[in-house]
Amino acid sequence: xxxxxxxxxxxxxxxxxxxxxxxxxxxxxxxxxxxxxxxxxxxxxxxxxxxxxxxxxxxxxxxxxxxxxxxxxxxxxxxxxxxxxxxxxxxxxxxxxxxxxxxxxxxxxxxxxxxxxxxxxxxxxxxxxxxxxxxxxxxxxxxxxxxxxxxxxxxxxxxxxxxxxxxxxxxxxxxxxxxxxxxxxxxxxxxxxxxxxxxxxxxxxxxxxxxxxxxxxxxxxxxxxxxxxxxxxxxxxxxxxxxxxxxxxxxxxxxxxxxxxxxxxxxxxxxxxxxxxxxxxxxxxxxxxxxxxxxxxxxxxxxxxxxxxxxxxxxxxxxxxxxxxxxxxxxxxxxxxxxxxxxxxxxxxxxxxxxxxxxxxxxxxxxxxxxxxxxxxxxxxxxxxxxxxxxxxxxxxxxxxxxxxxxxxxxxxxxxxxxxxxxxxxxxxxxxxxxxxxxxxxxxxxxxxxxxxxxxxxxxxxxxxxxxxxxxxxxxxxxxxxxxxxxxxxxxxxx
Amino acid sequence: xxxxxxxxxxxxxxxxxxxxxxxxxxxxxxxxxxxxxxxxxxxxxxxxxxxxxxxxxxxxxxxxxxxxxxxxxxxxxxxxxxxxxxxxxxxxxxxxxxxxxxxxxxxxxxxxxxxxxxxxxxxxxxxxxxxxxxxxxxxxxxxxxxxxxxxxxxxxxxxxxxxxxxxxxxxxxxxxxxxxxxxxxxxxxxxxxxxxxxxxxxxxxxxxxxxxxxxxxxxxxxxxxxxxxxxxxxxxxxxxxxxxxxxxxxxxxxxxxxxxxxxxxxxxxxxxxxxxxxxxxxxxxxxxxxxxxxxxxxxxxxxxxxxxxxxxxxxxxxxxxxxxxxxxxxxxxxxxxxxxxxxxxxxxxxxxxxxxxxxxxxxxxxxxxxxxxxxxxxxxxxxxxxxxxxxxxxxxxxxxxxxxxxxxxxxxxxxxxxxxxxxxxxxxxxxxxxxxxx
Numbered sequence: 001x002x003x004x005x006x007x008x009x010x011x012x013x014x015x016x017x018x019x020x021x022x023x024x025x026x027x028x029x030x031x032x033x034x035x036x037x038x039x040x041x042x043x044x045x046x047x048x049x050x051x052x053x054x055x056x057x058x059x060x061x062x063x064x065x066x067x068x069x070x071x072x073x074x075x076x077x078x079x080x081x082x083x084x085x086x087x088x089x090x091x092x093x094x095x096x097x098x099x100x101x102x103x104x105x106x107x108x109x110x111x112x113x114x115x116x117x118x119x120x121x122x123x124x125x126x127x128x129x130x131x132x133x134x135x136x137x138x139x140x141x142x143x144x145x146x147x148x149x150x151x152x153x154x155x156x157x158x159x160x161x162x163x164x165x166x167x168x169x170x171x172x173x174x175x176x177x178x179x180x181x182x183x184x185x186x187x188x189x190x191x192x193x194x195x196x197x198x199x200x201x202x203x204x205x206x207x208x209x210x211x212x213x214x215x216x217x218x219x220x221x222x223x224x225x226x227x228x229x230x231x232x233x234x235x236x237x238x239x240x241x242x243x244x245x246x247x248x249x250x251x252x253x254x255x256x257x258x259x260x261x262x263x264x265x266x267x268x269x270x271x272x273x274x275x276x277x278x279x280x281x282x283x284x285x286x287x288x289x290x291x292x293x294x295x296x297x298x299x300x301x302x303x304x305x306x307x308x309x310x311x312x313x314x315x316x317x318x319x320x321x322x323x324x325x326x327x328x329x330x331x332x333x334x335x336x337x338x339x340x341x342x343x344x345x346x347x348x349x350x351x352x353x354x355x356x357x358x359x360x361x362x363x364x365x366x367x368x369x370x371x372x373x374x375x376x377x378x379x380x381x382x383x384x385x386x387x388x389x390x391x392x393x394x395x396x397x398x399x400x401x402x403x404x405x406x407x408x409x410x411x412x413x414x415x416x417x418x419x420x421x422x423x424x425x426x427x428x429x430x431x432x433x434x435x436x437x438x439x440x441x442x443x444x445x446x447x448x449x450x451x452x453x454x455x456x457x458x459x460x461x462x463x464x465x466x467x468x469x470x471x472x473x474x475x476x477x478x479x480x481x482x483x484x485x486x487x488x489x490x491x492x493x494x495x
Numbered sequence: 496x497x498x499x500x501x502x503x504x505x506x507x508x509x510x511x512x513x514x515x516x517x518x519x520x521x522x523x524x525x526x527x528x529x530x531x532x533x534x535x536x537x538x539x540x541x542x543x544x545x546x547x548x549x550x551x552x553x554x555x556x557x558x559x560x561x562x563x564x565x566x567x568x569x570x571x572x573x574x575x576x577x578x579x580x581x582x583x584x585x586x587x588x589x590x591x592x593x594x595x596x597x598x599x600x601x602x603x604x605x606x607x608x609x610x611x612x613x614x615x616x617x618x619x620x621x622x623x624x625x626x627x628x629x630x631x632x633x634x635x636x637x638x639x640x641x642x643x644x645x646x647x648x649x650x651x652x653x654x655x656x657x658x659x660x661x662x663x664x665x666x667x668x669x670x671x672x673x674x675x676x677x678x679x680x681x682x683x684x685x686x687x688x689x690x691x692x693x694x695x696x697x698x699x700x701x702x703x704x705x706x707x708x709x710x711x712x713x714x715x716x717x718x719x720x721x722x723x724x725x726x727x728x729x730x731x732x733x734x735x736x737x738x739x740x741x742x743x744x745x746x747x748x749x750x751x752x753x754x755x756x757x758x759x760x761x762x763x764x765x766x767x768x769x770x771x772x773x774x775x776x777x778x779x780x781x782x783x784x785x786x787x788x789x790x791x792x793x794x795x796x797x798x799x800x801x802x803x804x805x806x807x808x809x810x811x812x813x814x815x816x817x818x819x820x821x822x823x824x825x826x827x828x829x830x831x832x833x834x835x836x837x838x839x840x841x842x843x844x845x846x847x848x849x850x851x852x853x854x855x856x857x858x859x860x861x862x863x864x865x866x867x868x869x870x871x872x873x874x875x876x877x878x879x880x881x882x883x884x885x886x887x888x889x890x891x892x893x894x895x896x897x898x899x900x901x902x903x904x905x906x907x908x909x910x911x912x913x914x915x916x917x918x919x920x921x922x923x924x925x926x927x928x929x930x931x932x933x
Binding site for chain 2: 018020021023037038039041042260261263264267309312313
């Protein structure tokens with residue numbers, strides 16, 4: 001036993017935080033937060049495993065906070081990642097991203113669909129929509145919840161197809177839940193109501209890039225023309241129908257100084273309208289002018305530095321383990337307005353990168369396999385020793401790892417660079433306080449008791465009440481009955 | 496019009512604040528005002544908002560000279576008829592402890608029988624007070640030493656006599672700085688009844704074994720259990736007890752242990768307060784290696800800022816550089832700075848003759864920001880720091896072996912402000928524009 005103990009070490013994905021006289025441990029792989037006694041905190045921090053109270057060893061090892069010396073958390077984590085691609089999606093839901101238009105009424109300078117959307121199909125033809133329905137019928141069991149994200153181009157140029165496909169699926173008995181990524185220009189009150197009622201849309205992402213004069217310079221109508229006032233008006237009206245609206249703010253060095261101006265404007269929006277911030281990046285070789293690129297695009301470090309102040313405005317739940325996106329999961333496709341299938345949103349409309357079409361299903365198995373087998377050796381070398389790997393997995397974007405030549409390559413998640421701040425935010429504001437596991441003596445006692453019914457509880461008088469009362473989480477039936485008998489026995493003896 | 500120098504613009508989770516170091520106030524402002532102040536675009540601020548900000552000292556006229564204003568403040572505080580008079584009295588300069596870092600190493604008595612203030616000196620002290628301080632001026636009395644509770648009867652006698660001859664205590668309370676060993680229920684009860692003792696400062700340097708190594712009795716015996724026992728009981732009789740934790744590199748890692756103990760074992764009116772063991776207080780030069788530099792200490796202090804509930808305040812003066820404060824030792828010598836109690840060579844007088852060393856006394860009253868070290872010239876937190884908040888070091892650099900230390904806020908003011916904002920978000924005053932908006 002002693003020998004085994006000396007061979008333990010602290011898991012690399014276990015993060016320790018001493019904050020306002022409380023000690024926390026966050027496990028990046030299990031996404032659990034523990035409150036721990038300072039003594040334990042110190043021993044873990046200093047990696048002095050032999051100073052940990054023996055009663056804690058069992059739970060710390062079973063939660064993989066302590067692991068054997070030769071344990072390889074990186075490999076383990078990658079195995080979990082591989083499994084999740086298949087298990088998660090096939091069991092729980094099927095997700096489709098459908099571009100009902102591959103054209104766009106906007107002309108944003110940084111769009112990664114440049115070269116695609118200009119000549120793209122304006123609205124998905126009826127026969128493509130019908131064939132898409134056939135494809136779904138063939139591939140998705142009716143009982144599987146179906147998540148559809150309407151995308152494009154600008155999906156509302158193909159509103160008819162959104163409503164037609166949704167209604168048809170509902171009539172066929174599918175349970176669908178919709179979301180839409182739109183520039184918001186055509187999202188009138190009437191359209192929003194239709195989307196909710198006829199396509200069960202719960203979520204919309206609309207991009208605003210700054211206050212009026214900045215946004216109007218960046219996100220113009222095709223051929224020129226302002227869009228700010230129309231979009232802001234639409235958001236306000238649409239928020240009465242659509243339950244969650246995310247205002248996506250694409251930032252680079254040319255609009256960074258106006259972020260607060262926009263956030264101020266957004267304060268007047270209803271509470272179901274929330275901002276989220278993302279960097280403008282080079283994808284699909286959008287920026288042909290190298291000088292302009294250097295001038296306005298953030299580097300990985302610069303963006304990380306910039307976000308420090310905006311943790312409260314960045315997309316939430318950034319610490320949950322990342323199990324991949326639709327691109328690498330089974331039971332997930334991107335479909336363009338001409339019926340071509342893709343794995344990644346970034347590729348929509350670029351037919352040479354499609355994996356098939358709604359008529360024939362998968363035709364390019366090589367490419368399909370490349371996406372599905374993503375993982376393991378694909379991760380950048382720097383991930384191997386990184387302590388935030390479970391949340392980040394090389395920057396939460398397989399595309400950037402698989403196709404580094406099309407843009408500026410993989411970025412680590414920005415919060416990695418101010419991880420303690422993020423952790424404080426996560427623990428204090430983001431996760432429900434009752435989900436924090438309090439590893440105090442009482443908990444340990446109950447835990448050890450529940451896994452080892454032979455253990456004679458030395459302090460039973462103090463604890464028997466709790467044990468029989470609360471029914472320890474891990475206890476199996478015979479344990480709990482033993483326990484209540486035992487307690488009864490003691491309290492009986494006492495009186 | 497312009498934003499006052501020594502102010503800070505802070506953003507916190509989408510709200511905007513401005514902090515004024517000149518008067519230690521914070522205000523929540525609108526984004527428009529924030530932007531205008533940041534870009535020095537004062538014309539864009541409404542007249543109403545402008546006058547609101549001006550009334551609170553955030554906007555000042557272009558000719559405003561912050562340093563001159565601070566100097567005038569120092570001068571006024573030094574000389575003006577005081578609203579209270581502060582006396583730090585050492586009823587004994589003996590101490591039963593032997594702490595290695597004590598700055599009274601050279602001039603305190605270390606062996607029993609403990610020397611205490613005689614009745615003659617005590618009576619003369621009363622006369623001196625009567626001759627010096629108008630009876631209508633409330634007294635702010637700090638019982639100090641040495642260890643004052645080695646002579647509780649002197650405290651009782653002096654405190655009672657002062658009240659008998661008509662003096663009131665400021666806020667009707669008295670404060671004692673003690674090592675806590677004799678802060679027994681009996682002593683506390685008596686001092687509460689007779690001299691209106693309401694607050695105490697006691698030092699604990701770590702959990703039991705650490706504290707006992709650092710703060711033993713003269714014979715080396717540990718003191719932890721006695722002190723903790725005393726504090727737990729004394730807290731019931733007093734308004735508050737500050738537990739001072741003196742840290743250096745050798746005990747800093749035990750601070751969280753101690754804080755846990757305090758939280759779990761002591762009443763809630765016992766407040767821990769982290770402080771640094773300053774190099775100059777350590778007699779033996781070999782100790783300088785265990786002391787933190789100012790910047791090192793700042794990053795330690797940052798961890799414990801949450802213990803505080805207050806904003807940083809301007810701190811340019813102390814009782815030493817005013818005409819309204821004296822320290823008095825057990826032989827009746829008068830000092831300007833408490834830290835000098837017992838060090839007769841720097842006494843400014845005695846209770847029999849009053850001030851005898853006028854040169855020295857006068858020099859204490861000449862504090863001015865122009866006497867600050869050069870590094871303070873362009874410092875952005877000068878009013879909060881006041882050149883390390885130690886007039887003694889500024890005026891008498893030859894008394895000290897090391898340089899003036901900057902305060903932690905020099906490195907972490909923004910963190911401190913944010914920590915305050917987070918705690919008090921709902922009670923921070925809003926500018927008029929924001930008030931109108933609601």
